[in-house]
Amino acid sequence: MKKKLHFKLMNAFIIIGMLIAAFLIYEHFSPSASKFCNFGKSLDCGIVNKSPYANLDGFFYLLTIDFGIPLPASLMTISDSNAFLDFITSNAFLGLLTLLFLLLLTKANFKSVSFLFIKRDSTKRWIKGITLFGVLYGFYLFLIQHFVLKTYCIFCLALDITLLALLVLSWFVKVKK
Secondary structure (H helix, E strand, O other): OOHHHHHHHHHHHHHHHHHHHHHHHHHHHHOOOHHHOOOOOEHHHHHHHHHHHHEEHHHHHHHHOOOOOOOOHHHHOOOEEEEEHHHHHHHHHHHHHHHHHHHHHHHHHHHOEEOOOEEEHHHHHHHHHHHHHHHHHHHHHHHHHHOOOOOOOOOHHHHHHHHHHHHHOOOOOOOOO
């Protein structure tokens, strides 16, 4: 009974996370920032989602522009190359893909079957590892919001909390041997 409850909770948090990530994708690609997520200077999703840090190449932007480490400029402009690269390197899209993968992985774990290349007895480790990485990456993005942008995206913070809840729940998931 506990196993079923843990998986239902995990799936609920994953679906909530996917909905938040879908909104963040919309916010990132909308022509102008949504007023729906603007609560003043210190809470503005538009600033966060339209910043250079909203894509994977934002990491190189941080290293080059903010820390002064000389890196090739092409690393900072991967997402500027074309709309497709901007889409597949956006943090929100990658978060949505990660959560979809977690959803499929938890369903496989609950049914005690293998999933893709992941053997049945290692799904719990994969779930823990993916959620831990998500929490750490979310913390990095939180630090960007706090120290660099000096404004917060409430939906980004909600996604971080969702990932943290998933990480905690992942420690209680049991796998049949």
